Amino acid sequence: MTLDGEDDARDAIVSINAGAGGTDSQDWAEMLFRMYTRWISKKGYKCQVIDYQDGDEAGIKGATLHVSGTNCYGFMKVESGVHRLVRISPFNAGGKRQTSFAAVFVYPEIKDEINVDVDEGDLRIDVYRASGAGGQHVNKTSSAVRITHIPTGVVVQCQQEPSQHRNKEIALKVLKSRLYQLEKQKQEKKMQNLHDGKDDIAWGSQIRSYVLHPYRMIKDHRTDMEIGDVDRVLDGDLDPFIEGVLLSGSR
Numbered sequence: 001m002t003l004d005g006e007d008d009a010r011d012a013i014v015s016i017n018a019g020a021g022g023t024d025s026q027d028w029a030e031m032l033f034r035m036y037t038r039w040i041s042k043k044g045y046k047c048q049v050i051d052y053q054d055g056d057e058a059g060i061k062g063a064t065l066h067v068s069g070t071n072c073y074g075f076m077k078v079e080s081g082v083h084r085l086v087r088i089s090p091f092n093a094g095g096k097r098q099t100s101f102a103a104v105f106v107y108p109e110i111k112d113e114i115n116v117d118v119d120e121g122d123l124r125i126d127v128y129r130a131s132g133a134g135g136q137h138v139n140k141t142s143s144a145v146r147i148t149h150i151p152t153g154v155v156v157q158c159q160q161e162p163s164q165h166r167n168k169e170i171a172l173k174v175l176k177s178r179l180y181q182l183e184k185q186k187q188e189k190k191m192q193n194l195h196d197g198k199d200d201i202a203w204g205s206q207i208r209s210y211v212l213h214p215y216r217m218i219k220d221h222r223t224d225m226e227i228g229d230v231d232r233v234l235d236g237d238l239d240p241f242i243e244g245v246l247l248s249g250s251r
Contacts, residue, residue: 003246007108008074014065014106018055019082021100024092026055028085028100031234033063036079036104038236045069058091066109073108078245079238080106081207088213097213101206110187116176124148125168130159147171154178208241210234222250 003009014036018029040047051064067076082103089098130144144159145167156178158171208220216230223244227233233241 003071003074005074005077008071008077010073011066011068011109012073012076012106013050013109014067014076014079014104015062016060016064017062017103017105018060019101019103021098023055023057023059024085024089024098025100025102026057026059026061027091028059028083029062029102030055030059031085032083032102032104033060035234035236035238036065039238040065040067040069040072040236042236043069043072043075045072073106075242075246076106077108078242079104082205084206084209086209086211086213107191110191116179116183118149118172118176118179122150124150127164143167145171147175149175149179152179152182154182220244223248 016029016032016036018025021028037047046068048066048068049063050066051062053061053063055061082101085100085102087098087100088095092098124147126146126148127142128144128146129142141164143162143164144157145164146155146157147168148155154175156171156174158167158174161167161170207222208218210218210230210233212230217226217228218230218233218241219226220241223241225241225244227240229237
């Protein structure tokens with residue numbers, strides 16, 4: 001099992017949201033919250049609760065966690081998906097069996113520290129005479145600077161200063177800002193693609209089922225792994241499922 005993905009070493013942002021099933025699903029979301037916080041503690045990771053919304057009658061509508069530790073995103077990413085619970089509802093006086101859903105989604109934490117390294121070899125720098133309104137020359141020397149970043153095709157230019165050196169300095173700052181913005185857009189698009197990969201929190205899209213009635217079994221639908229000791233898993237012993245998915249390459 002290798003954790004060599006581009007984002008595996010990053011911290012993780014974990015979102016838990018109740019789905020179809022009303023109060024039962026909100027209770028189920030809280031059970032998942034407890035399961036993950038216990039697993040996080042067992043792994044020796046640090047956990048900060050960023051958001052926690054109580055349910056209407058019980059449980060939670062949703063919660064967001066920031067988890068930090070070695071390869072925590074690499075491990076936790078396999079938990080993204082819909083989790084299905086089957087049990088006798090504690091909120092139904094008739095004692096009927098209830099199916100509830102909750103969604104877990106795990107993002108890599110993207111820190112706002114994009115380094116923009118500009119290789120001189122990637123630049124084409126042209127100098128020309130600056131001109132003012134009506135085509136009049138601002139000066140008689142080639143002080144204006146145009147910089148083309150060849151890999152991206154971004155072009156910036158500056159002619160506001162009489163010094164070519166100063167214009168180049170300003171143009172490079174503008175270029176770095178443009179490249180920074182491009183990188184931000186790429187990261188935002190990547191995050192959006194991750195987010196768009198979320199399934200509806202409902203029947204048919206679950207990655208794992210937790211059955212407490214009429215029998216007791218937890219099954220991961222990606223690997224077909226089954227564990228009968230439900231309480232142990234709900235108490236945070238998730239490693240067999242997580243490692244099973246990572247080893248199978250199902251993720």
